[in-house]
Amino acid sequence: MEKIDMSRFPVENIRNFSIIAHVDHGKSTLADRLLELTGTIDKTKNNKQVLDKLQVERERGITVKAQTASLFYNWEGKQYLLNLIDTPGHVDFSYEVSRSLSACQGVLLVVDANEGIQAQTVANFFLAFEAQLSVIPVINKIDLKNADPERVEKQIEKVFDISSDECIKISAKLGTNVESVLQAVIKRIPSPKAHQKNPLRALVFDSTFDQYRGVIANVALFDGAVSKGDKIVSAHTQKTYEVNEVGVLNPNEQPTHKLHLKKEDLIEGMYPVDQSEYNNLKSAVEKLTLNDSSVTVHRDNSLALGAGWRLGFLGLLHMEVFNQRLEQEYNASVILTTPTVPYKAVLSSTKLIKEYREKEIIIINPAQFPDKSKVVEYLEPVVLGTIITPDEYIGKIMMLCQARRAVQKNMMFIDQNRVMLKYLFPLNEIVVDFYDSLKSLSSGYASFDYEDAGYQTAELVKMDILLNGNIVEELVTVVHKDKAHTVGKAICERLKDSLPRQLFEIAIQAAVGSKIIARETVKAYRKNVLAKCYGGDITRKMKLLKRQAEGKKKLRKVGNVEVPKDAFIKVLRTQSDK
Numbered sequence: 001m002e003k004i005d006m007s008r009f010p011v012e013n014i015r016n017f018s019i020i021a022h023v024d025h026g027k028s029t030l031a032d033r034l035l036e037l038t039g040t041i042d043k044t045k046n047n048k049q050v051l052d053k054l055q056v057e058r059e060r061g062i063t064v065k066a067q068t069a070s071l072f073y074n075w076e077g078k079q080y081l082l083n084l085i086d087t088p089g090h091v092d093f094s095y096e097v098s099r100s101l102s103a104c105q106g107v108l109l110v111v112d113a114n115e116g117i118q119a120q121t122v123a124n125f126f127l128a129f130e131a132q133l134s135v136i137p138v139i140n141k142i143d144l145k146n147a148d149p150e151r152v153e154k155q156i157e158k159v160f161d162i163s164s165d166e167c168i169k170i171s172a173k174l175g176t177n178v179e180s181v182l183q184a185v186i187k188r189i190p191s192p193k194a195h196q197k198n199p200l201r202a203l204v205f206d207s208t209f210d211q212y213r214g215v216i217a218n219v220a221l222f223d224g225a226v227s228k229g230d231k232i233v234s235a236h237t238q239k240t241y242e243v244n245e246v247g248v249l250n251p252n253e254q255p256t257h258k259l260h261l262k263k264e265d266l267i268e269g270m271y272p273v274d275q276s277e278y279n280n281l282k283s284a285v286e287k288l289t290l291n292d293s294s295v296t297v298h299r300d301n302s303l304a305l306g307a308g309w310r311l312g313f314l315g316l317l318h319m320e321v322f323n324q325r326l327e328q329e330y331n332a333s334v335i336l337t338t339p340t341v342p343y344k345a346v347l348s349s350t351k352l353i354k355e356y357r358e359k360e361i362i363i364i365n366p367a368q369f370p371d372k373s374k375v376v377e378y379l380e381p382v383v384l385g386t387i388i389t390p391d392e393y394i395g396k397i398m399m400l401c402q403a404r405r406a407v408q409k410n411m412m413f414i415d416q417n418r419v420m421l422k423y424l425f426p427l428n429e430i431v432v433d434f435y436d437s438l439k440s441l442s443s444g445y446a447s448f449d450y451e452d453a454g455y456q457t458a459e460l461v462k463m464d465i466l467l468n469g470n471i472v473e474e475l476v477t478v479v480h481k482d483k484a485h486t487v488g489k490a491i492c493e494r495l496k497d498s499l500p501r502q503l504f505e506i507a508i509q510a511a512v513g514s515k516i517i518a519r520e521t522v523k524a525y526r527k528n529v530l531a532k533c534y535g536g537d538i539t540r541k542m543k544l545l546k547r548q549a550e551g552k553k554k555l556r557k558v559g560n561v562e563v564p565k566d567a568f569i570k571v572l573r574t575q576s577d578k
């Protein structure tokens with residue numbers, strides 16, 4: 001790492017800022033231009049989303065991890081150190097946004113000149129506003145044919161109460177007017193408050209694991225300084241560490257923003273495909289969660305799938321990205337079970353409360369869903385959703401929200417033909433596929449974001465899936481009473497499609513308690529692997545029989561029914577793709 005002489009940067013020459021925006025409005029492209037302008041990277045045609053380092057980010061073209069870069073900029077005879085943190089835009093990663101903000105005094109709020117304000121523009125603005133950060137609105141993509149920056153200025157005035165004079169209009173792609181963004185950062189964002197003489201106090205806002213160098217922590221310094229060889233103590237664990245290397249020193253900062261509480265929106269069972277891989281997977285999960293602390297981890301043991309974990313994610317995309325990173329960066333393959341949200345149950349008797357040591361329990365594994373006779377009420381997590389859409393789609397969107405048991409809270413026109421809708425949603429109705437449905441019925445024009453809104457009472461039931469009367473543990477789910485039939489029927493149909501025929505008939509049933517609510521049947525069939533072997537080639541016959549025996553090892557027995565593991569995965573996958 002480069003050694004920086006910090007004495008060149010009195011605190012008043014330092015700025016810490018983030019770029020926040022709705023997805024695809026151009027944060028990473030603007031970051032590229034800022035890096036080029038300040039000479040941090042060379043100006044070439046190849047600079048595309050330089051801060052998106054992860055393979056998954058490049059493949060999907062999105063930012064998943066917030067990345068930090070320090071820029072040096074000379075202006076009016078002074079040299080400035082500008083610490084830039086690029087942030088992800090997708091709803092699932094807003095936790096990263098809040099963490100980035102805790103290390104900043106200001107933000108660039110990027111808005112696409114054609115699309116205008118979208119749901120995450122609103123959500124991100126309020127995160128910065130609540131944290132009392134300076135907000136510089138930047139209207140990007142003014143080069144587009146359909147760009148209408150004046151309209152966007154008006155929206156910004158109406159929704160955020162920021163005067164249009166404060167908006168900077170740029171094209172990050174072409175580099176137009178980007179220099180004035182840097183100058184605004186210096187002029188409008190305050191420098192951090194400094195107490196360099198005090199003992200070291202720092203906040204770790206991100207960390208990664210490097211195979212050769214160990215843990216690399218990104219820190220925001222509130223007091224003092226740190227250098228190579230220093231011994232530092234974690235205030236949380238009281239453990240002592242030695243500093244081997246120091247990179248660019250982030251300056252002393254004023255804590256401006258309380259970290260958002262972690263919330264597990266989506267819980268997934270995860271097991272190694274092969275149990276002998278458990279230890280490798282364990283170390284991969286540990287390293288990856290070090291880099292993404294919004295994932296929560298509980299150990300778990302499943303009769304069917306062996307030792308594994310229950311992981312908490314912020315949403316389906318977050319889960320998929322984590323899974324893809326496990327595969328790409330650690331070469332690990334896993335089985336995932338039906339995702340669920342953290343339901344709660346209020347227990348009915350003091351005896352039970354003593355047994356569980358709590359009156360209100362969180363149900364992380366649906367198999368442990370307490371029976372109705374034991375509870376006063378069940379609770380489900382709810383969120384306040386913001387949808388911004390052209391008004392022509394309002395009707396369809398309202399129908400979709402109603403079908404998802406949502407309750408409308410507010411509706412406001414943000415200009416002549418764009419509407420902002422607020423709905424209270426049960427979280428389980430949106431975690432899996434709501435966003436995709438919303439996008440497809442609005443031809444991609446509606447945007448969506450949500451924030452935590454606590455819990456509400458709900459009529460929940462546990463639904464079992466049975467094969468010839470035996471429960472399939474991987475497929476136990478908690479559903480709303482009114483949805484049990486539809487969900488049960490869909491799972492039975494999909495399981496029927498992915499189960500091979502066997503020597504006897506298989507009854508696939510969905511049941512709530514002792515009541516069967518859906519049923520499918522797989523007819524009996526004998527698979528004769530030797531059928532194609534006319535003649536007497538004995539080695540060929542042996543090979544086929546061996547292959548059949550190996551195939552059987554990958555089967556899981558539910559009662560007398562043999563289920564290939566990938567049949568579960570197919571059912572789960574279609575469930576989340578639906």
Ligand SMILES: Nc1nc2c(ncn2[C@@H]2O[C@H](COP(=O)(O)OP(=O)(O)OP(=O)(O)O)[C@@H](O)[C@H]2O)c(=O)[nH]1
Pocket residue numbers: 021022023024025026027028029030049061062063087088089090140141142143144170171172173174
């Ligand atoms: N025409 C035009 N396109 C732009 C401009 N800025 C960015 N883009 C394009 O818009 C798309 C999204 O840009 P990104 O910089 O990846 O957007 P982002 O906001 O960082 O997206 P996430 O990282 O996924 O949140 C890319 O195809 C860019 O090339 C611009 O000023 N003009």
